[in-house]
Amino acid sequence: MSGKSYVVMGVSSSGKSSIGAALAQALGAKFIDGDDLHPRANIIKMGGGTPLNDDDRAPWLERINDAVFAVDRKNETAVIVCSALKKAYRDRIRQGNDKLTFVFMEGGYELILERMKARQGHYQKAGMLQSQFDALEVPGADEPDVIHVPIDGDFESVLARSLAAVRTAA
Template identity: 60%
Template sequence: MTGKSIVVMGVCACGKSTVGQQLASAIGAKFIDGDDLHPKANILKMSRGEPLNDKDREPWLERIRDAAFSLESKNETGVLVCSALKKSYRDQIRDGNSNVTFLFLDGSFELILKRMRSRTGHFMKENMVKSQFDTLERPTDESQVVTVDIDAPMDEVLVRSIEGLEFLAQQQASPVNNTQEV
């Protein structure tokens, strides 16, 4: 048996860190916040309110991929937080890893903007919400993805996440459709 990684993904302010921490605790997994893996240049750029481009994200995604590889090679389970907005980003994380599942926290632009306005002490700025949605490629046709509607209290989002992941795990024996929406 190999380890596995659950990558909690979505745009800024969708609840990735909150759900990721709670999910890791609930399933007894390691928690790794992808924000902690950003290179210094990325953090400084985002602090100035400048969105990252693909070149900026490349070393960050390598760090996420390597963290997933480390978990897998040590037969550990981990929950990683990473926006993973484009399919190519998710594919980069999957590269060389055989047991990565994405948990997509999906919400409307209006809901995300409302949440962003209520946040304090985070390097992402409100004006970057549009950039995040412009970049987002929803993982609708990818395997090993659970999509969770976040228009609910966080406790309910966590329950939906766990249920979706459990459903996906049950489908492993019959991988006809490994995309789940809850």
């Protein structure tokens, strides 16, 4: 599985970071939290409770794309966490990167809202969840490089499902 990136995607509080980190550990892969690749202006904007727009996301998606490219060039394996809510965002990450699989943490609004309310210390505000669902374009059959992983159940179940899906797709 070297030279391969797995982008764990979905709305805020869908489990991207926790599942992504555990998935990276299980695969012996590098872990990259896409939130760490946001420009300062985006972090400040989100911290103030304002959703990002496409112009805000452009430099962030470029950084994610570059990270995937670097992993491939270094013949490494990485798990990268990135919301990648719209097909255009996923397409931007795909540009020039063919050793890439998206892992979609799929869950309903009520389940994710419940999880979001339980979180502490994250700069994404609960009131912004609806804007994330409004922006989400659920990957369809026209995106064969996307694995759908249902997030219902406990952490261990979701991790086991994610790991099995990634290994099957490899």
